[in-house]
Amino acid sequence: MRILYYTWFENSQEDMEETLISLGYEVVKCNIPFKDYEEDEAFLSQFFGVLQQYQCDCIFSFNFFPMIAKTAEKYRIKYISWVYDCPHWTLYSPAVKSAYNYIFVFDRAQYLTLSSFGLLHVHHLALAVNAGRLCRLLGEPKPQPDFAAETGNEVSFVGSLYENNLYDQIQYLPDDLKGYLEGTMEAQQRIYGYNFVKEMLTKEIVERMNAYLLMELPVSYLAGKEELYAAMLNGKITSQERMRMLIGLSKICPVTLYTASDMAMIPGAKAGGTVEYMTEMPSVFRKTAINLNMTLRSIESGIPLRALDIMGAGGFLLSNYQPELAEQFEDGKDLALFGSLQEMQEKALYYLEHEKERQEIAFRGFQKVRQLYSYEAQVKKMMQLAGVES
Numbered sequence: 001m002r003i004l005y006y007t008w009f010e011n012s013q014e015d016m017e018e019t020l021i022s023l024g025y026e027v028v029k030c031n032i033p034f035k036d037y038e039e040d041e042a043f044l045s046q047f048f049g050v051l052q053q054y055q056c057d058c059i060f061s062f063n064f065f066p067m068i069a070k071t072a073e074k075y076r077i078k079y080i081s082w083v084y085d086c087p088h089w090t091l092y093s094p095a096v097k098s099a100y101n102y103i104f105v106f107d108r109a110q111y112l113t114l115s116s117f118g119l120l121h122v123h124h125l126a127l128a129v130n131a132g133r134l135c136r137l138l139g140e141p142k143p144q145p146d147f148a149a150e151t152g153n154e155v156s157f158v159g160s161l162y163e164n165n166l167y168d169q170i171q172y173l174p175d176d177l178k179g180y181l182e183g184t185m186e187a188q189q190r191i192y193g194y195n196f197v198k199e200m201l202t203k204e205i206v207e208r209m210n211a212y213l214l215m216e217l218p219v220s221y222l223a224g225k226e227e228l229y230a231a232m233l234n235g236k237i238t239s240q241e242r243m244r245m246l247i248g249l250s251k252i253c254p255v256t257l258y259t260a261s262d263m264a265m266i267p268g269a270k271a272g273g274t275v276e277y278m279t280e281m282p283s284v285f286r287k288t289a290i291n292l293n294m295t296l297r298s299i300e301s302g303i304p305l306r307a308l309d310i311m312g313a314g315g316f317l318l319s320n321y322q323p324e325l326a327e328q329f330e331d332g333k334d335l336a337l338f339g340s341l342q343e344m345q346e347k348a349l350y351y352l353e354h355e356k357e358r359q360e361i362a363f364r365g366f367q368k369v370r371q372l373y374s375y376e377a378q379v380k381k382m383m384q385l386a387g388v389e390s
Contacts, residue, residue, distance in 0.1 A: 001390050002026040004056035006047075006068060011277040012084075015130035016062070019375040023383070024390035028054045037090055038066050038218065047071055058388050063088060064103060066095035073098040080386050084127050086110055086299045087231050092223040102386040107302030108324060109195075117222060123385050126324070127305045128378040129312030131370040137279065138286050141314030143363035154254045154352055155318075156272065156288040157246060158281060159306065161261035162239035166232045170213065177208050185237045188297065189244075192321040192339050195300045197237070198230040234297035242294050248341045249292075253348055258284060285315030289358065290348055293319035303328065303373075311335065311369040316362035318347060328372070334365040 003025050007013045013029075020027050030050045034043040048071055051059070058078040059068055063085055072079035073095075080102045083091065088105075090096075091114060096103070104125040105111050111124040135141075173181070184200045201209075206225050215228045243265055249255050250268030257263060258272040258281075275281045285291050291310045301323040310317045317335040319325060331337045336351060338344035351358040371377075383389065 001058070001388060002028060002054060002056045003388075004051055004054065004059045005029045006059065006061040006065065007031050008061075008063070010062045012062060014278065015128075015133060015375050016060075016379070018130065018133070019379050020060075022376065023379060028056055034067060038093065038095075040067060043067055044071060048075070051075070051077070058386075064090050064093075064096065064101075066090055066093040069093075069095040069098050069101055072100045076100065078102055078386060078388060080104070080382065080388065082125070082127075082382065083110075084305055086296070086302065087227065089217060089221070089223070092217065092221040092227075094220050094222070096222070102382075104382055104385075105302075106305075107299055109300035110302070121386070123382075125378060125382060125385075126303050126328075126373060127308060128373050128375045129305075129308045129369060130375050131312050131366075132374070134282050134313050138282055138313060141286070141363055141366045143360050153256045153272075153284070153288040155249060155290045155292060155348055156256045156258065156284055157242075157292040157294070158258040158275060158284060159242070159294070160259060161242050161246075161265060162235055163261055163265060165235040165239050166215075167236035168239075173212055174208075177205070177212075180205065181233065185233055185240065188233075188237050189241050190340075193301075193323050193326075195234070195297065197233050197297075198226055201226045201229055231298055237297045238294070241297070245292075245294060245341055245344060249345060249348060252345055253352060256288070281309065282313040285310045285313035288315060289355075290318050290351055291315045292344075293317060295320055295322055307335075308369055308373055311362075311365040312373070314362060314366045316351065316358050317365060318344065318351070320344075329365065329368065333361060334368050335361065 003020060005027050007029050017027055032043055032046045034040045044067060059072055060080045061068060063083050064081040069079055079100055082104045084106060086107045099120050102121040104123050106127045108124055114122045184197060188197055209229055217223055246255060246266045246269060255269045256272045257266055257269040258275050260274050263271045275284055293307045295304045303324045307317055307319050307325060319335060319337055321337045321339045326337060329335050336347050338347055
């Protein structure tokens, strides 16, 4: 079985290629730039040329590309896409309805939305980590050693502060409309496990926002302004939440922030700079006493990749409550979850003071991720559901 793997140089490409080959698939990788997600004749011609030259049996990509779906339908070949962006706007393209698509999404709420479109082959599948590569890089995790003293990091956060979010780029909104939107965002920050932002965008509110915002999807897409505006507000909520949480935590314990964002916004934190995903980031996770995850609010229910990255590297995870994370991992046994700034502060201080318990939790989290969320396990499920055997 030969797979044409379309890559956009995503972080996970090496792990995916290694896994496919280990499972017995032949892999042909290609990257062809395109000018538009929906129409680009030069791309279609070049892509079909690669497909024909190597006589591939199916196509794979991380995230969904409408032009690849159109090619797959035209030549009656299966197209498997594993989506790890949320929201992922091309999932609203008319091309998503092709019977040759096999779409896998990690967020259950996103899956339910796609299912409502009547798609034939859409599945809910969590993301994965390459535990084998991480063990080769860092060594096998053990339940006892404490690496925090080696780096001096008690608490770390790796990620963006989203300070350049779209909401902050709006030049003008009437005071009453701005108050309504900011009240909605403030209320959503206080609630984990359920996202009501889109529900608050009534027809009247959307019509008023339309007068001040220039945000459009193609008219043929299966999403409206509500989805666009909800994503914009969720980006702002994420920014507000991360700043508030990091400022609050840095007041009571040392926090190192690994980011390209402006460190001046978190005056009490130490700057760690940026870290490379494949090699530097896992080392940070392993050697930090407590690793924070604060999920992008557009991910309504799913297990974020960052949470799996931390546990897969053998790091201790302190995360916001996320429905699917809480379903699959036990709070206080595999990880620690919080539902407020106060709870995050309390748990951070507790686990900094209880080293042995923290290390045992990190080790159990690693074991569960290696068993249930390895690339091998998840890709096997994917290929079986797609009916593509090696």
